[in-house]
Amino acid sequence: MHIICCLKQVPDTAQVKIDPETNTLVRAGIESILNPFDLVAIEQAVRIKENHGGTITVITMGPPQASSILRQAISLGVDDVVLLSDRAFAGADTLATSYTLAMAIIKLGNNIPVDLVLCGKQAIDGDTAQTGPGIATRLKYTQLTYVSSIQWIDPENRKIQVERKVDGGVETVLGDLPALLTVELELAKPRRASLPSLIASLKAPVPIWDAKAIEAVETLVGIKGSPTWVRKISSPAPRQGGPKFRAGTDPDKAVAQCLEVLFSDSTFFSNFKLTGGRNSDVEKF
Amino acid sequence: MSKNSKGIEVAEIISDKCIACQICIGECPVGAIELSDEGVAHVDPEVCVGCGKCFEVCPVEAVLFEKKKRKKISKSQRGAHALKGVSYEGVAVFIEVANGSAAPVSFELIGKAKELALKRKCRVIGFVLGNNVEKIADDAVFYGCDDVHMVSHPEMGTYLSRPYGKILANLCKEVCPEIFLIGATHLGRDLAGVVATRLGAGLTADCTGLDIEEETGLLLMTRPTFGGNIMATIFCEHRRPQMSTVRPRVMKLPAKDLFRKGNIFRHEFTPIEDPLAQVVGFISDVKTSGEKDITEYPALVTAGKGACDISAFPMLQELAELLGGTLACTRPVVESGLMPYERQVGQTGKTVAPKLYVAVGVSGAIQHFVAIQGAEKIVAINSDENAPIFQVADVGIVGDYQKIIPALIKQLKEKM
Numbered sequence: 096m097h098i099i100c101c102l103k104q105v106p107d108t109a110q111v112k113i114d115p116e117t118n119t120l121v122r123a124g125i126e127s128i129l130n131p132f133d134l135v136a137i138e139q140a141v142r143i144k145e146n147h148g149g150t151i152t153v154i155t156m157g158p159p160q161a162s163s164i165l166r167q168a169i170s171l172g173v174d175d176v177v178l179l180s181d182r183a184f185a186g187a188d189t190l191a192t193s194y195t196l197a198m199a200i201i202k203l204g205n206n207i208p209v210d211l212v213l214c215g216k217q218a219i220d221g222d223t224a225q226t227g228p229g230i231a232t233r234l235k236y237t238q239l240t241y242v243s244s245i246q247w248i249d250p251e252n253r254k255i256q257v258e259r260k261v262d263g264g265v266e267t268v269l270g271d272l273p274a275l276l277t278v279e280l281e282l283a284k285p286r287r288a289s290l291p292s293l294i295a296s297l298k299a300p301v302p303i304w305d306a307k308a309i310e311a312v313e314t315l316v317g318i319k320g321s322p323t324w325v326r327k328i329s330s331p332a333p334r335q336g337g338p339k340f341r342a343g344t345d346p347d348k349a350v351a352q353c354l355e356v357l358f359s360d361s362t363f364f365s366n367f368k369l370t371g372g373r374n375s376d377v378e379k380f
Numbered sequence: 381m382s383k384n385s386k387g388i389e390v391a392e393i394i395s396d397k398c399i400a401c402q403i404c405i406g407e408c409p410v411g412a413i414e415l416s417d418e419g420v421a422h423v424d425p426e427v428c429v430g431c432g433k434c435f436e437v438c439p440v441e442a443v444l445f446e447k448k449k450r451k452k453i454s455k456s457q458r459g460a461h462a463l464k465g466v467s468y469e470g471v472a473v474f475i476e477v478a479n480g481s482a483a484p485v486s487f488e489l490i491g492k493a494k495e496l497a498l499k500r501k502c503r504v505i506g507f508v509l510g511n512n513v514e515k516i517a518d519d520a521v522f523y524g525c526d527d528v529h530m531v532s533h534p535e536m537g538t539y540l541s542r543p544y545g546k547i548l549a550n551l552c553k554e555v556c557p558e559i560f561l562i563g564a565t566h567l568g569r570d571l572a573g574v575v576a577t578r579l580g581a582g583l584t585a586d587c588t589g590l591d592i593e594e595e596t597g598l599l600l601m602t603r604p605t606f607g608g609n610i611m612a613t614i615f616c617e618h619r620r621p622q623m624s625t626v627r628p629r630v631m632k633l634p635a636k637d638l639f640r641k642g643n644i645f646r647h648e649f650t651p652i653e654d655p656l657a658q659v660v661g662f663i664s665d666v667k668t669s670g671e672k673d674i675t676e677y678p679a680l681v682t683a684g685k686g687a688c689d690i691s692a693f694p695m696l697q698e699l700a701e702l703l704g705g706t707l708a709c710t711r712p713v714v715e716s717g718l719m720p721y722e723r724q725v726g727q728t729g730k731t732v733a734p735k736l737y738v739a740v741g742v743s744g745a746i747q748h749f750v751a752i753q754g755a756e757k758i759v760a761i762n763s764d765e766n767a768p769i770f771q772v773a774d775v776g777i778v779g780d781y782q783k784i785i786p787a788l789i790k791q792l793k794e795k796m
Contacts, residue, residue, distance in 0.1 A: 125419060158414070182405060186402045220605065222605070228573030238541040267659070267662070268658065269658045271657070323584055324615055334771075337775045339775070342780065346787040354788075356775040357775055
């Protein structure tokens with residue numbers, strides 16, 4: 096099996112904020128991390144390798160600093176890494192990104208044919224979930240998004256069966272290899288790297304491929320290959336905190352005050368009905 | 381404005397404004413700009429030739445540069461090959477069919493499409509794919525489509541990425557809409573990436589606002605980014621259709637007019653030659669747990685780390701039922717195994733927008749807040765009066781939820 100994982104380095108988005116006074120991004124001290132969904136993809140790849148043997152290659156597109164997530168992947172047990180880094184790649188939207196990653200996967204497949212590509216279901220900075228389907232479409236691989244469980248893989252007969260989340264349930268899909276999977280958080284719980292492998296990962300070489308190395312067409316990568324463009328950014332309308340009441344020894348009073356505030360907004364409560372607890376859909380714990 | 385040792389007036393990045401989109405890095409002809417370790421662009425003054433390209437392309441005015449009169453050159457290069465003289469017209473909506481009926485989000489999008497079409501003075505187009513979907517095509521007209529293009533065939537009865545993507549992309553090539561909206565359901569998100577890639581179109585995910593820019597007639601797509609902390613407005617100048625996905629319940633459902641007339645065009649189904657994946661099984665959420673998705677309820681009572689106690693759940697459940705809602709939870713509660721992942725609200729769980737959100741023992745970390753900011757009213761109950769949740773709650777009670785919830789239930793019953 097040749098498994099490829101596509102990773103993305105993302106800012107720890109929980110820390111990104113807008114300064115309310117200057118209306119600018121506050122970035123001081125914000126860490127870059129491996130997208131949490133991609134960590135699951137690595138874990139799943141390592142488990143498949145443990146069962147079926149093979150090679151895992153992980154790739155990411157980004158500036159030279161992104162090599163840190165590749166080293167993290169090495170510490171978790173992947174075999175090879177490639178950093179796709181070129182000024183020409185900068186400013187890419189999902190269309191250009193999927194092209195660049197697809198070209199890299201084609202090149203990797205020239206050495207050892209690719210059986211499986213694993214991606215996180217989305218990245219936590221953009222939340223678009225568009226790059227995976229873009230890669231699968233370009234490579235004509237079986238596209239399996241939102242995978243929550245891999246039931247079996249049969250490398251000899253080139254088949255895979257997975258469970259994937261769909262609206263209103265979970266569906267089981269049987270498809271051909273090569274396939275591209277985008278993975279849900281519950282697919283596999285990531286392991287921790289051992290100390291020796293962590294140390295080894297620090298010394299591991301990180302090969303860098305530029306646009307020429309993957310034979311990418313100049314007009315299809317980076318800013319030139321990206322149809323979408325940011326016009327402006329703004330802060331979401333801030334929510335104002337309302338009054339708070341101390342329950343102390345008299346919770347009834349605090350609750351009464353709280354409900355008074357809620358019910359004082361007549362437009363809200365005219366649209367909101369208390370059901371009186373007749374709700375047949377609710378599961379009992 | 382600073383000069384370098386060669387006397388060139390160089391560009392500078394205002395790091396607080398930089399959003400690290402890296403567009404300037406790609407544009408700089410001499411490679412003077414790099415992303416710093418802090419994750420913002422940085423200009424090396426000794427390499428900079430003072431051309432000002434970074435200033436022109438920066439979407440957020442984060443570049444300090446003197447020559448403000450240069451004409452914008454790079455925008456015309458963006459998106460490579462442009463419109464090629466084809467005329468694109470109309471606002472199209474993908475009408476998603478799930479279990480034999482249309483997904484409500486599709487009709488919500490028709491409402492938005494009508495608004496946009498009014499501004500563009502064009503038609504609203506519906507694309508319906510599936511098996512026996514004639515009635516749904518009629519409904520699309522009743523909700524506001526002027527033209528509906530339909531492919532109805534037994535082989536389209538089950539959604540698969542490849543045939544749906546191919547057929548929909550072909551329909552787009554034939555009908556040439558200038559805007560194409562798709563619901564951001566699991567299916568819609570799976571499909572949109574395929575169609576956009578096939579068409580080489582620009583696609584913006586999960587938009588919460590859509591509007592037409594008056595001067596240019598372009599679609600302005602506003603979406604939360606960086607986990608909802610920032611709103612970004614995106615546009616797509618040189619490729620068509622301008623594609624966008626929109627989450628359910630973001631746009632308003634338009635009124636249904638049973639007397640509305642429209643054209644329905646039936647298109648031939650052309651089978652896909654490649655081998656296809658097969659759906660071999662389906663387990664409905666309703667069957668496994670007898671529940672609707674938590675995002676569908678008008679009220680949610682959410683147990684956080686501070687209420688991570690199974691003996692408290694019956695009381696929280698009673699409160700939820702009283703409000704016409706259901707129970708939800710935060711990540712620590714899922715990790716403790718007390719509630720399934722399906723009920724997790726948060727950045728790695730679900731984004732919800734109920735009318736009433738009651739957070740019990742939820743501290744309100746930003747990862748949680750970004751997923752509930754669409755809620756109409758937030759009530760917080762927490763024993764820590766400094767919990768961040770109080771900064772965003774419309775009303776809060778500080779104290780022991782074990783005492784507060786029973787009082788709340790009692791008083792709510794009295795109000796009914």
